[in-house]
Amino acid sequence: MRNRFFSCLTLMLVALKAVAAATIVSVNSFGLKPDSRVNATPYVMKALQECKKHPEAVLTFDKGRYDFWEAHATERKYYESNTYDDRNPKVLAILLDEMQGVTLDGQGSEFIMHGQIQPVTLHRCKNITLRNFSIDWEVPLTAQGKVLNSTPRYMDVEIDREQYPYIIENNLLTFVGEGWKSVCWSIMQFEPDTRFVCYNTGDNLGWGKRYHAQELKKGVVRLTEPGEGETAPFPAAGTMLVLRHNNRDHAGMFFFHSEGVKLENINIYHTGGLGVLCQYSKELSFNRVNLVPNEAKKRVLSGHDDGLHIMGCSGKVTVDGCRFAGLMDDPINIHGTCSRIIKVLSPTRVQCRFIQSMSVGMEWGRPGEKAGFIDNKTMRTVGTSTVSRFEAINLTDFIVDFSEPIPAGIQEGNVLENLTCAPDAEIRNCHFGSCRARGLLVSTPGKVVVEDNIFESSGSAILIAGDANDWFESGAVKDVLIRRNEFRYPCNSSLYQFCEAVISIYPEIPEPDVRYPFHRNIRIEENTFHLFDYPILYARSVDGLTFLDNKLIRNTTYQPYHYRKEGITLEYCRNVRIGRSQVEGDVLGSKVKLDHTARGSVKFIKEPFFKITK
Missing domain, CATH: 2.40.30 (Elongation Factor Tu (Ef-tu); domain 3)
Structure with missing residues (x-):
């Protein structure tokens, strides 16, 4: 007991020392008053310059409304993933540029944007915390x-x-x-x-x-x-x-080459493009970050596109206790970006091109990172090598040099994938409300855990995709656990791209081959599905898929409409286990359809409901 007392006392002293060491920088001390409707942009810029003088600075706002206009804002060119470049340079309301250890605490304030402006940008920052504020627009861009x-x-x-x-x-x-x-x-x-x-x-x-x-x-x-x-x-x-009506030409928040970023207690009521775009960043944490409509303004709309968009990142991404609703695209999308090889220049050098229009201008890789070489027809990774040099030729084309020879047989039309930019992800205790498209999109070979969430997605609740021919969003999964989630009746109630079932595992493979599965080790366990229609799970090109101990409950709110009439569809899969389903009511999708999947590759474990269709 005595040791425990002294341990707690030590932790308290450390915490008090940290608070004492932090320097409080108040935006309001620079003359900015809350609720004044004056342009807050130049005042915040001055306050951030002051923060650079103090390690572990805390930038605070007296609670109230703060308005940000384009005048006096920083302009900087960014080629943002999954974003059009109609307006470049971007106009940046709040820019943290090469800063470390800074906390921005809005203390419950409203940040109101005006015009085509990017609210928050982190450029090559480290250990930044953003908390306790909301973002909205005076005149929304939707x-x-x-x-x-x-x-x-x-x-x-x-x-x-x-x-x-x-x-x-x-x-x-x-x-x-x-x-x-x-x-x-x-x-x-x-x-x-x-x-x-x-x-x-x-x-x-x-x-x-x-x-x-x-x-x-x-x-x-x-x-x-x-x-x-x-x-x-x-x-x-x-x-x-x-x-x-608007184009997605900037994000709500943009994190570029930043590390150790934490967001806490933030409401993003509107954005003109992606909500929070994290690009080539690592160790990201989102706690009680909500991308939802502003109910005080009687809105059903929130953001113009995705909510949290994680592209080319690494380390660990943690999303806990967040809510999403009214978005015009997917609440969470985690992926990398493939590029097409257009010329093999030497045994250790290739010329590549960004094919997808919303990928141009990006920095595909850096020295020391690991690249995968993919046959774009079968989507098989035929080998790997280490990047020694990246050279941009123009906005679409670039040259990559490697430390080792490229794999034999690699040719024009094949693609490169950055295997280093592939984060782990934990997504827990979130509410995926009704948005235009799907719920969670995850394409990363890192360890992924999706637990204790509620899904009310208009399209598929979870999509595990990956392709090298259309969107070029890379990331064959290797370790995914989907457990104790609740999939409510709105899931998959409208058809969008890739919405083959409530959970859709749908990599785009022009010439699939069961010998070369794209995804591996996906476990779907102890979830509850409220089902009005037939398709529950669609899986393509998976080695190691389990669907165990799930509860299936019939819902009659909507009428069945989907063209798939099987509960589970398996295409080019192997090592599949299905079992111990708990069924309530006349659930429709009892059939299991096998397409280029051997009957011996599917094992039933005390399964009372699912049966393979002839």
């Missing part, structure tokens, strides 16, 4: 409306012109903001009560510029589908609409 009246030919939409200013230009619904103007190009439908994406609607109002807009009165716009005899799938009166 809009919202409500259907007042609906017919087979048109719908009348009510739009709050104060929050979402618009004009009708060339018969198109055009939203206008602080220094920008953009045309509505897609519409998502949400249930007014549950705030779920409407059942089986998905992207079916992605009209582009084909509709005709007419203002009936202030704040009410009629949208008419053109063409003789066409019938548009107009939503019912009362449906909430997210009116998409």
